[in-house]
Amino acid sequence: MNKSIKCRVGCDIGGTFTDIVLLNEGTGQLRIVKVPSTTVNPEKGVKAGLKKIFDTSEMKPGDVSYFFHATTIATNAIIGQVGLKLPKTAFITTKGFRDILEIGRQTRPRLYDFFMDKPKPLVPRYLRKEVTERIRYDGSVLKPLNESEVKKIAKELIEEKIESVAVCTLFSFLNSKHEKRIGEILKSEIPEVHISLSHEVLPEYREYPRAATTLINAMLFPIVKKYLEALEEELVKMGLKKSRLYVMSSSGGTMSFSRAKNRPVHMIESGPAAGVVAAAFMGEIMGRENLVSFDMGGTTAKVGLVREGKPIITTDYEVGGTTHGGRAVRGSGYPIKVPVIDLIEVGSGGGSMAWIDKGGIIKVGPQSAGANPGPVCYGLGNTEPTITDAYVSLGVINPEYFLGGEMKIDAEAARESIRGKIAEPLGMDEIEAANGIAKIANSNMVKAVKILTVERGLDPRELVFMAFGGAGPMVAGKIASELGFPSIIIPETPGLFSAYGLLVTDIKLDYSFTYLCKVREIKLNELNRKIVQMERRGTTDLMSEGVPADKMLLQRSVDMRYVGQSYEINISLPQGEVTVELLEEMERRFHSTHERIYGHCCITEPIEIVNLRLSAIGILPRIKIKAERKGKEKPSREALKQRRKVYFGEKKDFFLCPVYDRYKLSPGNIVYGPAVIEQRDTTTVVYPGQIAKVDAYRNIVIERG
């Protein structure tokens, strides 16, 4: 065996399954295994999966060039998953403000519900401690820190057997003197306890989100550290190299295990980011830099956005929150102001249930039958009709070829449930009802896509729609055409596509600090000095991640707004020293972005900058995907599996339509809609009036005929 050939391994731990993917860097061949997740000790499941994949591969653990890990352990810990006990944590702040965490934004998450509750404070009041000190709005010290109070608190924390501490004092992002000193005193008094300081975790203004972010970092620290150390031990024992182990961060990059241990709050949304990263990667190969990624699975549909090759990031995220119609309900979770890939999630997955509300209207989701018991047609006990049942009834899903025929599907049970639960009560026929379920689910998903595109001033006609997940390719044709996307891309293996994202990412470390100043009043020397400091930190950290200098990329950006606004827009800041000319250019960019997003701008209004941000990127070697030569337009005779009656909702009738085997379609083939293309992990629908072409990378590209 050729020793120079290496492999990359991705490992994604989900609620039910742990997916392991292995990519041969030489051949580009991809292999996957699924093993049951082991919730209490997730590393056991990983070990079992890895053993299984290496047993059937020519690769050995020592050949692993990069091990990339996505985990939801951080989120699960916060939302209270069984088996993950949050450590006993204390919070220290300025005297008079211990309740900022509990008051939050003072709003109630549901307006008309007397029985609503605010998210429970993660630290009870008796563990929220106050110290005398005060820094003013300009960074000057009004009251010096009372150090003996800090020492007294340290003693109390020992008595309470505290495992972790978060410190957030007012205006520490401007002057960190007091917070630093509190940290030093605690370190010397209780050295075994972890301490997160807010000016280190998130040196940005607005005390509540900064305090909450710091607290979550502190609470996750012991859990993540313990978990990553256990996993590291298992992996090293198996023969993987310690320096090759990475965790995916919420912003779609990766960082080494050792760094992740210190900034656990950055891995909150480690899992879901991967699908968008995969879409960005495939888009780049295809020369499509602006696209929507649409990942529809069993319980939800997740919509992401890629602009100029980069996944769109938000810093306005709440962990443990709820959503309503795809919109996050502000105040329903705990804010964490670190960069997170922006995803709109709606409760429309294959397992989402249809029901009739009090006034006689059909609704779909958000309740889901998930994977178990799953849709009615699985025959595992659920009797409420789901989206999958609707598509089975419409003839879209082939009951004989679900998961390649491995899973038995009871089409009659699906029809029966739609008839009994929806059609008869409303006095409509069963097919009309099934089509209605599909339509309503689609309208919910259309709304989610709109939130991320038209609401942000982006025209779907200038974007492509990349659909994956088990159910995405089935509905993509309808949703994308309703919104006017000119083309839809279905990657080769839609069911595995998310895991693929793990293998094609870069190292990425995110930094930020607040520098609130009107653009016209900026002291260039001071600003440049601060930027250089931040960049130096980024470069040093990248070096310690083993990134050579020629593979480093520093992407800077600035949060800007009109003076008086309290909502910022992130504008990228070109390389080099900040000059008057560059600031003028930034102002122009801000005006035009504001115009695009909000429909107006005012070039006479003064602008201010709020935060400076840096993504320090270590570029990893690109995976090469070979373009195949395109062959004939007409699919081979073997590719046509059968003709089947399928209902598309048009002309209120079934079409006798061709069904193709995806594995027998080859580059260059063209399929005219209406048609269905089947593969093990999904069913692609080419709706009437659409044509589908297989491109050189075996993606299906659907366009209007």
Place this chain on the structure above:
Amino acid sequence: MSHLDPITMEVIHNALSTITEEMGVALSKSAYSTNIKTRLDFSCAIYDYSLRCITQASHQPAHLGTLYHLVPNMIKEYGIENLSPGDGILVNDPYRGGSHLPDVTLLSPVFIGSDVFCFVVNMAHHQDIGGGAPGSVPGNSTEIYQEGLIIPGVKFVEKGRIIENVFKLILANVRGAEERSGDYRAQVAANNLGAKRLKELVNKYGVETLKKYMDGILNYTENRFKSNIGNIPEGSYKGEDYLDDDGVTDKPIRVAVEITVKDGELFIDFSQSDKQSRGPMNGTLSCTYSASAYILKCIIDPEIPVNSGFYRPLHIVAPKGSVVNPKPPAAIAGIWEVGQRICDSITKALSQVLPGRVAAAGKGTICNISFGGVNPRTGKVYAFYETVAGGYGARPMKDGVDAVQYHLQNTENAPIEELEMNIPVMITRYELITDSEGAGKYRGGLGLRRDYCFHDHTATFSVVADREKFAPWGLFGGLEGRKAKFTLNPDSTNPVRIKSTATVKCNPGDIVSVQTPGGGGYGDPLRRDPGKVLDDVRNEKISLKRAKSIYGVVIDPHSLEVDYKATEKLRETLREKRERC
């Protein structure tokens, strides 16, 4: 509804509500003021050609019924025939159906061909609209003219552009004109977007189909609401409550309601309420309507869509010249205080027949805080407005929430660091108030304390609040919550009480302490789980002393453990004592 397809109806309903939500996103993101932007003090709606509300995205329940009166009144007065494509009408007049003056509404017709098809509307609370006090919520006004600029419904936008002359006139009358101008522009942008989206929807479905389904949506809502009302036992139910005073005299104001449930409809009669007051404590008819609609939605069907169909089964009687429907030029800065009390009195009335669906009284005040002066950092005049949360009433089976917004309001707080960087004030305390809960088997939520220090300049500080004299009540044996308290220099040797509706001058170094009420309790406090009392004691939400005297729970001050035996005995004694009284 038989000729309508329930699937298309859901899809169209979804599309219409998406438009108002999208308008809200555009408004909040491009506005300038904290009030609109992060506190989301605005609402967006679509009204149809026959002036019916089709859908409303409400971030603030207070706006529920205000647009319902304002839009038809305004369009009828202005004349639908006098409108052209691209026009926008600006209005804030309370006596034309508006809310208080800072709530400024922009109405824009959406034309399809030469006909008006719909109106897109948004109402936003501006930080200042002029008048006698910064923030335009004066505590001592006796006429509407002292509260700010009245905009009676004037053409503000023509061919999609703001009419500069009108704009200049408005901006000359408000504090912080620069910021304000951005807010008006954001309102125009939101309506432009709404109009664009509605036209896209018309292109897809056609005017006739949309009209048909809009009718269907209203009928669906009406039928659903009626069938829910039908589940309430028929009869008449009375409730009453009081406001501290009118801000000018010390006389309390009575808000009384009689609700009659009959044939799936609700008759809500305020005839027994007091006459209109001399000071700013007056509701308007649309406030009375909003408050009633909001609280009935909560109690009867929280998920029901907001449109004209929802309002159809509601019949409200509010005599002209009363505190719930004053005659001009009565001052109305305290309008939403009256609104909160309307919610409380309706809750009290319905608690007799729906005990499992109501909460005890909570904070019960909007607690409008506004202040301003000359900013020593810039030399410019500044104005700031915010509201402070308080305790929520206890609920059947559940405690009330600590420090949360109540009923008609749901506005966010201003982050302290952002506030202090923008405005010359310093917050010295922001915390829950120990022992402020109304005791009960389920206790009320704790009130909130926020202290403002004006360290380097003279400022004018206005409070328009309530529940300083009449505490939030409990239900079914639950006790009252702590009352509100407003104090100048609270921790000094010479603290001065500030009435709940007042405007005071602050000298450099002065501190104003705002302390909001706690929520009322639900059920007998002697039946509260001692473990929960212990939790509250450990968290210093309830003092040891109070645990013992009110809840009858004996806790060892050192080990912090409940002495169950002693507790049982003490509770027995307290019960006997209570019976003797």
